[in-house]
Amino acid sequence: MAFPAIFNFFTPGETVWGISFCGLKFDVTRQGLAGAALFIARVASSVSFAVLLALTTRHTELLKVLRAFNVPQLFVMTAGMCRRYIYVFTEIVINTHMAIKSRCGAAVRYREGQEIVTWSIANLWKRSYEMNREVYNAMLSRGYHGEVYVLDEFRADAKDWVFLGIAVVVALVVAFDVRF
Amino acid sequence: MDAASDQGAENLPLKSPMAIFMENVVYDLKNVYYAYLGKFPALAGIDLAVVRGEKIAIIGANGTGKSTLLAMFDGLIFPDTGAISFFGRVMDERAFDDATFSRHFRTKVGFVFQNPDVQLFCPTVKEDIVFAPLQFGVEKHKILWRLDKLVEILKIGHLLVRAPHELSVGEKRKVTIASVMINEPEILILDEPTAGLDPETSRSIIDMVLNLAAEGKTVITSTHDLHVAAEISDTVHVFGKDKRIIKTGGAGKILTDEKFLIENNLMHTHRHRHGDKIHTHAHLHEDHHNEKYHWPGAVNLREGTDGAKR
Numbered sequence: 001m002a003f004p005a006i007f008n009f010f011t012p013g014e015t016v017w018g019i020s021f022c023g024l025k026f027d028v029t030r031q032g033l034a035g036a037a038l039f040i041a042r043v044a045s046s047v048s049f050a051v052l053l054a055l056t057t058r059h060t061e062l063l064k065v066l067r068a069f070n071v072p073q074l075f076v077m078t079a080g081m082c083r084r085y086i087y088v089f090t091e092i093v094i095n096t097h098m099a100i101k102s103r104c105g106a107a108v109r110y111r112e113g114q115e116i117v118t119w120s121i122a123n124l125w126k127r128s129y130e131m132n133r134e135v136y137n138a139m140l141s142r143g144y145h146g147e148v149y150v151l152d153e154f155r156a157d158a159k160d161w162v163f164l165g166i167a168v169v170v171a172l173v174v175a176f177d178v179r180f
Numbered sequence: 181m182d183a184a185s186d187q188g189a190e191n192l193p194l195k196s197p198m199a200i201f202m203e204n205v206v207y208d209l210k211n212v213y214y215a216y217l218g219k220f221p222a223l224a225g226i227d228l229a230v231v232r233g234e235k236i237a238i239i240g241a242n243g244t245g246k247s248t249l250l251a252m253f254d255g256l257i258f259p260d261t262g263a264i265s266f267f268g269r270v271m272d273e274r275a276f277d278d279a280t281f282s283r284h285f286r287t288k289v290g291f292v293f294q295n296p297d298v299q300l301f302c303p304t305v306k307e308d309i310v311f312a313p314l315q316f317g318v319e320k321h322k323i324l325w326r327l328d329k330l331v332e333i334l335k336i337g338h339l340l341v342r343a344p345h346e347l348s349v350g351e352k353r354k355v356t357i358a359s360v361m362i363n364e365p366e367i368l369i370l371d372e373p374t375a376g377l378d379p380e381t382s383r384s385i386i387d388m389v390l391n392l393a394a395e396g397k398t399v400i401t402s403t404h405d406l407h408v409a410a411e412i413s414d415t416v417h418v419f420g421k422d423k424r425i426i427k428t429g430g431a432g433k434i435l436t437d438e439k440f441l442i443e444n445n446l447m448h449t450h451r452h453r454h455g456d457k458i459h460t461h462a463h464l465h466e467d468h469h470n471e472k473y474h475w476p477g478a479v480n481l482r483e484g485t486d487g488a489k490r
Binding site: 009059131 | 203220222251255256279282283286291293295297298299300302303304307310311312314315316317320323333344345358359363459
């Protein structure tokens with residue numbers, strides 16, 4: 001995505017390197033390179049922070065944070081259930097794969113492989129559909145009636161406030177440094 | 181009690197034994213039929229009454245309608261024809277549209293599903309266990325008190341912060357039972373509670389159910405395991421291939437009727453080896469206690485058919 005930004009069409013400026021192709025002149029500009037580098041660095045740091053957060057925080061805590069930000073409870077519950085059942089369906093897929101392997105061996109011809117994958121997808125869809133009904137019944141059985149109530153135990157303790165304070169100070173320092 | 185109230189009590193009309201019995205009938209099923217998608221029969225003419233405090237086992241081969249009946253007991257499905265009532269009130273979809281009845285029913289009845297993955301839908305074990313009382317608006321301190329009690333009884337404190345997929349089958353089963361028991365239901369319905377569990381976990385679950393039964397709760401259990409049925413039930417209903425109850429009676433009587441159990445695919449002959457002798461007999465719990473249930477031709481465990489001492 002950042003690649004076109006390095007050319008003079010999008011970012012005019014001081015030419016660093018150029019090439020002609022079919023009578024068209026493509027110049028890479030210093031300003032274009034700087035803009036593309038900044039874009040890539042921002043994307044990389046955002047993704048890194050997201051991955052770091054996901055790897056270092058229990059998903060249940062992340063869901064609680066969503067609740068703290070007033071995301072509707074039904075949405076948070078649905079997100080939690082999606083994650084919960086990904087593991088159940090992954091287990092089904094792994095077991096199906098093992099069963100196929102035990103009967104067909106590791107080497108399967110391309111055409112047969114396509115059929116097996118198609119059948120597995122259909123089977124998984126059928127099972128997920130059945131489970132959807134059963135889970136809904138289990139929810140009804142335990143009092144679900146359209147609205148979800150959960151145990152709200154999210155509390156910010158001293159460590160959270162200290163970390164928040166440090167983050168604010170660092171952000172202010174960076175902002176001050178950039179401005180002056 | 182003072183004299184005035186004594187006099188008042190005397191003026192009350194006496195209830196007939198039948199009226200008292202009817203007041204204690206939890207479920208009353210009359211000629212219940214149910215078919216999946218309207219064409220695959222699952223229950224074909226069930227007549228059954230469950231009385232308060234009763235311990236019932238429902239046994240039968242696969243596909244005889246046991247789980248369907250339990251789902252009906254829990255108000256999740258309703259008869260196509262015939263009727264089911266709960267303490268005298270007809271259970272149908274209209275009844276559950278009444279929020280008061282629905283809430284009353286759901287607080288009284290607890291259902292432990294056969295597949296724990298279906299029942300554990302929350303991100304953590306703790307959230308799963310407290311789900312039901314939260315929906316009924318039970319106060320938080322009461323919920324946490326019940327949770328602490330259950331954690332102690334079931335020894336599941338170390339599981340509370342875990343996600344359900346991080347549990348073993350036995351742990352999942354314990355958590356599902358906790359998630360139902362926290363609501364303190366009067367009627368407990370269990371669908372194959374010990375299926376796929378190791379002996380120790382099975383034992384702990386049976387003990388737990390026995391404790392609940394001793395508290396006077398109505399316990400309805402569907403099982404293939406005749407040992408479990410013998411232990412946790414007073415009355416056994418046997419389902420046949422024609423999706424109806426083919427026999428009802430005391431656990432002691434039905435579970436010792438070998439011929440009947442074998443005919444209905446509830447017991448098999450068990451063959452194993454003792455040294456150089458092959459030993460064949462019907463496999464019953466009582467085998468471990470009483471040799472009279474061994475089949476003719478079976479080698480006596482202590483004195484083989486050859487008379488040799490073992």
